[in-house]
Amino acid sequence: MQLSELNDRGLLLVGCGRMGGALLRGWLARGLDPAAVHVIDPAPPAWLAEAGVRASGALPASPAVLVLAVKPQMMADVLPSLQAAGQGGALVLSVAAGVTLDAFARAFPGAAIVRAMPNTPAAIGQGITAMIGNDRAGAAQLDLAETLLSAVGQVVRLEDEAQMDAVTAVSGSGPAYVFHMIEALAGAGEAEGLPAVLALELARATVAGAGALAMSGDDPASLRENVTSPNGTTAAGLAVLMDEQAGLGPLIGRTVAAAAERSRELGR
Known part of the structure; x- marks a missing residue:
C-alpha cells in the first residue's frame, strides 16, 4: 500500500505538534490527499485548515492507518477513546517514546502495530527513524510504515524492541546533545575573545559541515585523524576531549x- 492508496480509507493522526506536524507535511508533500486525513489535537495548528486537513467532525469509521504522535505521558488518557478507530484492520503506528508494543496491543487487540522513534531533524526532512513491528505486522504493514516514516528522512528497522531504548537515547535525544555542543563550542570561542555572534556562527557552521562530512561514509575515527597533525592545535584540544576519565567519551x-x-522507565 502506497500513500496514494490511503486516500480511500483515510489516515487518523492523533497529535499534530512538532513531530506529528512534520510527518503530516511530509505526507502531503508526497501526494496524500488532505481530505483523507483527520487530525485529533486539542489545539490544532491554523495551517491544517489552510491545507484542507480536517481537525473536527466525525472520525473516520475504519481508517487505514492510525498514527499516534502524542507525548507518552498522555497516551493512557488518549488510547481508550481510539479503540474503535484501531479496529477494522488499521495499522497502528506510534512515534511516542517509551510506550511498548505490548501496551498498544492491550489497547488494540489483534492489530498490526509499529513502534517508531524519529528525531527532530524530521522537521526539515533530515531525520532518522528506527522502527519495529509486533507479530501481527507483516511485510505489507512494515513497508507501509516505512513509507510513511520515510517522508521525514531515513528509516532503519530494528531486530529487537529492547533496542528501542538505546535508539531513543542516541538518535531520539541526540540532537539535543549536539545543540548543547554548539552552545558549548560557541561559549568557549567567546571566552577566547571572539564576539558572541561570530563564535556562534563558527560553531554552527563547523558542526553542520562536520556532520555533512561524516555522512560521506568514511569512518569517523579516520576523519578525526585526517585533521589532527602531530603536536598541533587539534591534537592539543583532543588530548583534553579524549581523556579516558574526564573526556567526552x-x-x-x-x-x-x-x-x-x-526510556525504560516510561515503558514500565
Whole structure:
C-alpha cells in the first residue's frame, strides 16, 4: 500500500505538534490527499485548515492507518477513546517514546502495530527513524510504515524492541546533545575573545559541515585523524576531549545511559 492508496480509507493522526506536524507535511508533500486525513489535537495548528486537513467532525469509521504522535505521558488518557478507530484492520503506528508494543496491543487487540522513534531533524526532512513491528505486522504493514516514516528522512528497522531504548537515547535525544555542543563550542570561542555572534556562527557552521562530512561514509575515527597533525592545535584540544576519565567519551556514555534508563522507565 502506497500513500496514494490511503486516500480511500483515510489516515487518523492523533497529535499534530512538532513531530506529528512534520510527518503530516511530509505526507502531503508526497501526494496524500488532505481530505483523507483527520487530525485529533486539542489545539490544532491554523495551517491544517489552510491545507484542507480536517481537525473536527466525525472520525473516520475504519481508517487505514492510525498514527499516534502524542507525548507518552498522555497516551493512557488518549488510547481508550481510539479503540474503535484501531479496529477494522488499521495499522497502528506510534512515534511516542517509551510506550511498548505490548501496551498498544492491550489497547488494540489483534492489530498490526509499529513502534517508531524519529528525531527532530524530521522537521526539515533530515531525520532518522528506527522502527519495529509486533507479530501481527507483516511485510505489507512494515513497508507501509516505512513509507510513511520515510517522508521525514531515513528509516532503519530494528531486530529487537529492547533496542528501542538505546535508539531513543542516541538518535531520539541526540540532537539535543549536539545543540548543547554548539552552545558549548560557541561559549568557549567567546571566552577566547571572539564576539558572541561570530563564535556562534563558527560553531554552527563547523558542526553542520562536520556532520555533512561524516555522512560521506568514511569512518569517523579516520576523519578525526585526517585533521589532527602531530603536536598541533587539534591534537592539543583532543588530548583534553579524549581523556579516558574526564573526556567526552565517558561523558557521552553516561548521558546516553541516563536517557536510555528514562526510556525504560516510561515503558514500565
